[in-house]
Amino acid sequence: xxxxxxxxxxxxxxxxxxxxxxxxxxxxxxxxxxxxxxxxxxxxxxxxxxxxxxxxxxxxxxxxxxxxxxxxxxxxxxxxxxxxxxxxxxxxxxxxxxxxxxxxxxxxxxxxxxxxxxxxxxxxxxxxxxxxxxxxxxxxxxxxxxxxxxxxxxxxxxxxxxxxxxxxxxxxxxxxxxxxxxxxxxxxxxxxxxxxxxxxxxxxxxxxxxxxxxxxxxxxxxxxxxxxxxxxxxxxxxxxxxxxxxxxxxxxxxxxxxxxxxxxxxxxxxxxxxxxxxxxxxxxxxxxxxxxxxxxxxxxxxxxxxxxxxxxxxxxxxxxxxxxxxxxxxxxxxxxxxxxxxxxxxxxxxxx
Amino acid sequence: xxxxxxxxxxxxxxxxxxxxxxxxxxxxxxxxxxxxxxxxxxxxxxxxxxxxxxxxxxxxxxxxxxxxxxxxxxxxxxxxxxxxxxxxxxxxxxxxxxxxxxxxxxxxxxxxxxxxxxxxxxxxxxxxxxxxxxxxxxxxxxxxxxxxxxxxxxxxxxxxxxxxxxxxxxxxxxxxxxxxxxxxxxxxxxxxxxxxxxxxxxxxxxxxxxxxxxxxxxxxxxxxxxxxx
Numbered sequence: 001x002x003x004x005x006x007x008x009x010x011x012x013x014x015x016x017x018x019x020x021x022x023x024x025x026x027x028x029x030x031x032x033x034x035x036x037x038x039x040x041x042x043x044x045x046x047x048x049x050x051x052x053x054x055x056x057x058x059x060x061x062x063x064x065x066x067x068x069x070x071x072x073x074x075x076x077x078x079x080x081x082x083x084x085x086x087x088x089x090x091x092x093x094x095x096x097x098x099x100x101x102x103x104x105x106x107x108x109x110x111x112x113x114x115x116x117x118x119x120x121x122x123x124x125x126x127x128x129x130x131x132x133x134x135x136x137x138x139x140x141x142x143x144x145x146x147x148x149x150x151x152x153x154x155x156x157x158x159x160x161x162x163x164x165x166x167x168x169x170x171x172x173x174x175x176x177x178x179x180x181x182x183x184x185x186x187x188x189x190x191x192x193x194x195x196x197x198x199x200x201x202x203x204x205x206x207x208x209x210x211x212x213x214x215x216x217x218x219x220x221x222x223x224x225x226x227x228x229x230x231x232x233x234x235x236x237x238x239x240x241x242x243x244x245x246x247x248x249x250x251x252x253x254x255x256x257x258x259x260x261x262x263x264x265x266x267x268x269x270x271x272x273x274x275x276x277x278x279x280x281x282x283x284x285x286x287x288x289x290x291x292x293x294x295x296x297x298x299x300x301x302x303x304x305x306x307x308x309x310x311x312x313x314x315x316x317x318x319x320x321x322x323x324x325x326x327x328x329x330x331x332x333x334x335x336x337x338x339x340x341x342x343x344x345x346x347x348x349x350x351x352x
Numbered sequence: 353x354x355x356x357x358x359x360x361x362x363x364x365x366x367x368x369x370x371x372x373x374x375x376x377x378x379x380x381x382x383x384x385x386x387x388x389x390x391x392x393x394x395x396x397x398x399x400x401x402x403x404x405x406x407x408x409x410x411x412x413x414x415x416x417x418x419x420x421x422x423x424x425x426x427x428x429x430x431x432x433x434x435x436x437x438x439x440x441x442x443x444x445x446x447x448x449x450x451x452x453x454x455x456x457x458x459x460x461x462x463x464x465x466x467x468x469x470x471x472x473x474x475x476x477x478x479x480x481x482x483x484x485x486x487x488x489x490x491x492x493x494x495x496x497x498x499x500x501x502x503x504x505x506x507x508x509x510x511x512x513x514x515x516x517x518x519x520x521x522x523x524x525x526x527x528x529x530x531x532x533x534x535x536x537x538x539x540x541x542x543x544x545x546x547x548x549x550x551x552x553x554x555x556x557x558x559x560x561x562x563x564x565x566x567x568x569x570x571x572x573x574x575x576x577x578x579x580x581x
Contacts, residue, residue, distance in 0.1 A: 123480065123484065176572065191466070192470055
């Protein structure tokens with residue numbers, strides 16, 4: 001409403017200033033003034049949202065769009081009013097009136113919808129978090145495996161979402177590969193849905209949980225920083241899973257789990273310690289994060305693992321990949337008993 | 353405001369003195385020629401036979417296929433974008449990946465809906481990502497490019513199906529691996545030839561990586577496809 005009155009004011013002001021001109025050219029002067037007024041609207045071509053907050057930008061866009069629509073509406077209603085005056089008789093009255101009302105309702109509805117859309121589906125809200133260079137991403141990936149030494153003053157955490165999102169999608173791809181090669185059967189659901197749900201659920205869920213715990217423990221970390229920290233911590237997970245889904249050595253997995261998983265956990269824990277005060281809060285926060293992070297890697301490896309390596313060793317002789325363990329020499333009866341028990345265990349586990 | 357008004361007034365103030373003398377006859381034709389031809393042109397596509405409409409659309413789609421197979425710096429894909437081609441390719445790929453049997457014991461074969469959702473939501477996410485990174489391409493143009501660049505992977509799927517008819521041993525696996533790898537890198541290269549131009553030059557790697565991942569996942573689904581016996 002306020003924009004409408006603004007416009008009326010400018011129009012009346014211009015008319016008031018040009019009443020000394022001769023009649024045929026007054027409208028020409030109005031156009032000049034309105035043309036000068038459009039210099040203010042040129043600002044919407046300035047597409048620089050890096051400095052201003054998104055609410056200001058959203059409001060500015062909204063105001064300009066409303067002004068444009070109001071001028072269009074004013075022009076349209078002026079034309080309609082002119083035609084309305086020409087029509088005589090009830091039929092003409094109803095036709096014009098009905099059309100006008102329908103038009104107004106449509107315009108109002110459209111304005112409401114576009115306002116809501118611009119406010120909620122505005123992609124510019126996320127734009128600052130994706131403002132990175134490739135070299136920065138590469139540096140942060142490497143830094144995620146290097147624990148910091150200084151823990152007595154708060155360590156800097158980068159607040160970007162591009163790296164974590166790409167890492168989550170990479171992990172989804174690696175999980176799909178692992179599920180395929182291990183022959184996992186998903187009963188209620190699809191392979192892709194499970195992989196996406198697991199990865200995104202971990203990233204978003206554990207970030208929110210640790211953010212909640214850090215709120216309880218008075219740690220100085222924002223949600224964006226937590227998302228970013230945990231996302232980059234998935235880089236170690238990706239590496240370990242990529243190697244061990246292709247090379248099925250248990251001892252290799254345990255070694256990588258301790259070393260690479262441990263390094264990325266240590267980095268996250270050190271950053272959190274540097275932002276928390278007090279022994280008990282530090283212990284609670286970092287213990288939880290360490291446990292969840294390490295256990296997640298363990299879960300991912302074993303959930304989609306070939307559970308029945310024993311059977312493969314003895315039954316499918318010619319198809320043994322060269323890296324797998326070789327079956328030991330056991331008597332035939334003993335091996336039959338072992339196979340039967342393994343099959344029953346596998347059946348029980350799979351039926352769960 | 354007042355100063356600008358005064359500076360502009362002298363520019364147009366002189367025009368108010370112009371008067372048309374009565375010696376010069378002023379005449380002309382004020383009637384606007386009603387061009388019924390223009391009105392007909394707007395609606396002419398409604399009157400043509402259906403065959404013409406379909407053939408015109410098919411020709412446009414086929415032309416874009418050619419642009420994808422020989423990716424050079426042309427703006428045809430971007431200028432007249434359409435989503436028919438991606439739909440045809442996506443449905444073909446999903447149908448071929450489904451296989452023949454409706455056996456519920458089969459492990460891990462992607463369902464039709466899975467492939468469909470992967471392709472379309474993957475494209476949407478890549479488009480959002482490239483827009484957030486400051487790209488100048490529009491939403492549907494990007495969807496169109498990504499969808500059309502699935503064509504090499506569809507061709508690879510057909511080839512794999514043919515190879516699998518012959519047998520599923522090590523040789524066929526190696527052949528399929530080579531074909532899928534070649535087509536997946538062709539797809540990635542073709543789409544970056546169109547998409548990367550709209551990005552600032554030092555951030556091309558940030559846009560190329562999700563595209564690479566997307567076609568890698570689709571290529572992986574094609575490679576691990578095994579028909580039921």
